[in-house]
Amino acid sequence: MVKRQQYKGKTLYQCEACSFMYNQGELALQCEAYCKKHKSCSLEITKKAVRV
Ligand SMILES: [Zn+2]
Numbered sequence: 001m002v003k004r005q006q007y008k009g010k011t012l013y014q015c016e017a018c019s020f021m022y023n024q025g026e027l028a029l030q031c032e033a034y035c036k037k038h039k040s041c042s043l044e045i046t047k048k049a050v051r052v
Pocket of ligand 1: 015016017018019020031032035041
C-alpha cells in the first residue's frame with residue numbers, strides 16, 4: 001500500500017517497499033508494483049522520486 005505523507009505542506013506518496021517518495025500517487029504505485037515484482041527498484045521510476 002502506498003502511504004500518503006504530508007511534507008512541507010505538500011502531499012507525497014511513499015512506496016512501502018523501498019521508501020522512495022513521489023509527488024504523484026501514480027508514480028508511487030508504479031514503483032511499488034515494480035519493487036514487489038522484481039524485489040528491486042526501477043531506475044526509470046526512482047529517478048522521478050522526490051528527495052526529502
Ligand atoms: Zn519502490
